[in-house]
Amino acid sequence: MRVGVLALQGAFREHKQALLRLGCKVTEVRLPQQLAGLAGVIIPGGESTTMAKLMQDYGLDAGLKAFYETGGALWGTCAGAITLATGLVGLAKQPRLGLLDITVARNAYGRQIASFEAEVEVSGLGPFRAFFIRAPRIVRVGPAVTVCASFAGDPVMVREDGLLATVFHPELSGDDRIHRYFIEVVAGGYA
Numbered sequence: 284m285r286v287g288v289l290a291l292q293g294a295f296r297e298h299k300q301a302l303l304r305l306g307c308k309v310t311e312v313r314l315p316q317q318l319a320g321l322a323g324v325i326i327p328g329g330e331s332t333t334m335a336k337l338m339q340d341y342g343l344d345a346g347l348k349a350f351y352e353t354g355g356a357l358w359g360t361c362a363g364a365i366t367l368a369t370g371l372v373g374l375a376k377q378p379r380l381g382l383l384d385i386t387v388a389r390n391a392y393g394r395q396i397a398s399f400e401a402e403v404e405v406s407g408l409g410p411f412r413a414f415f416i417r418a419p420r421i422v423r424v425g426p427a428v429t430v431c432a433s434f435a436g437d438p439v440m441v442r443e444d445g446l447l448a449t450v451f452h453p454e455l456s457g458d459d460r461i462h463r464y465f466i467e468v469v470a471g472g473y474a
Contacts (some may be wrong), residue, residue, distance in 0.1 A: 284466060287312040287321040289347075291337040293329020293362060297454035301462040315346030323356035323445075323470030326363030328416065328452055331389065334362055335378040344380060351382055356445040356470035364448035365389060365419050372422060383446045384425025385438075392418040392450075403439055403451070405432040408460050413439065413451035421450060445469060 286302050288295045290311035302309045302325075310317055312324060324347065326334070338344045351357055357380075359367040366379045370386030392399075398416040405411045413434070421438040424430060432440035432449075440449045440461070447469050453461040 284308070284322050284470065285310060285320055286466060286470065287318065287324040289324060289326045289334075289338075289343070289363070291329075291334055291341070291343075293327040293334060294360070294452065294454055295325075295327045297452075298325045298327050298360075298462070301454050301459045302466070305459055305463055305466060307466060312343070313341065315342045318346055318350045318355065321350070321355060323358065323465060324350065325465070326357060326359040326366050327454070328361030328363060331362035331365040331379070332377055335366055338366070338380075339378055344378065347380055348382065351380075351445060354445070356447070356465070357382065358447040358449075358465045358469065359383070360449050360452055360454065361416065361418055364421075364450050367446060367448055369425075370423065383441070383443055383448055384428050385421050385441060385448065386423035387419040387450070388422050389419050390417045392420060401434055403432045403434050405440060405461065407431075408464065411453070411458060411460065412456050413449075413453070414455045415451050418450045421448075442469065 285308040367383040372388040
């Protein structure tokens with residue numbers, strides 16, 4: 284299976300390494316034509332406003348929407364989750380893909396200095412060590428969205444069809460189970 288990692292900025296290298304450990308072929312995606320032949324794309328953590336503006340500049344916003352509409356799977360981590368969300372608290376005009384029926388609040392778990400690790404129970408996978416770095420908080424999930432993991436009562440991993448979002452950073456954990464879930468269940472079972 285070939286999976287792409289949006290490589291405009293942010294933690295794309297760590298995602299690429301996790302995918303390679305799982306035996307995937309990986310494409311660093313910087314232009315819309317690089318989406319061809321991919322089963323899924325990971326939108327990494329980083330800075331959501333910068334990432335969204337770069338996606339617009341390179342035509343990746345329209346490219347990723349078309350990719351999803353034709354059966355491709357998308358996974359957003361942290362800033363990537365913000366990019367996928369239909370709603371954004373206080374910043375309705377920030378550009379984003381708006382595909383996943385959730386509303387998020389940016390940096391809701393605190394600034395960089397408030398970053399933390401916590402164990403979360405991921406449905407079907409068990410306990411997972413999660414890294415929260417300036418993480419957004421999911422404050423609303425739509426009726427078709429499945430909550431896969433929660434922390435302190437808030438959803439932190441959600442799925443809707445071929446869309447997956449985590450507000451934490453699985454790529455930093457050294458535990459590739461969520462990457463495997465994306466490859467086998469989300470990208471492999473969607474389409």
